Amino acid sequence: MALNIKNDHVCELARRAAERTGLTQVSVLERALEQYLEVLDSAAAAPDEDEAERRRRGEARVLLGELRTRLTDEDRAAIRQGAEGLYDEAGLSR
Structure with a gap:
């Protein structure tokens, strides 16, 4: 299936x-x-939530998505390595 985008x-x-x-x-x-x-699904799943709150939640999802996109595998490995010393074997913070 092809998509031809004609918008500069x-x-x-x-x-x-x-x-x-x-x-x-x-x-x-x-x-x-x-x-x-995801933002649209979130808005549809919470119809009672006010518009400002839906917008804030949507913006947060977009920011998190952008962060996921920008992090390299090396960045993720460094974050995991740095976080390893934060918790003991039972999962409690040190």
Whole structure:
């Protein structure tokens, strides 16, 4: 299945995101759309929540998604290594 994007701005955004993350343009578009759908699903799942709260939660999800996109495998390994000394064998903080 093919998708032909004829929007210069969208193509530029995909190119810049790919350069910054080291991912392909298709991968950054895929992640962005997944994050956007999560925001929409969150809003639909909480109809009683006020609009401002839904917006804040959506923004937080977007930021977390962006962080996931920007972290390299080396970054994740360093975070895991740094966190190893925080808890004992029972899972309690030291």
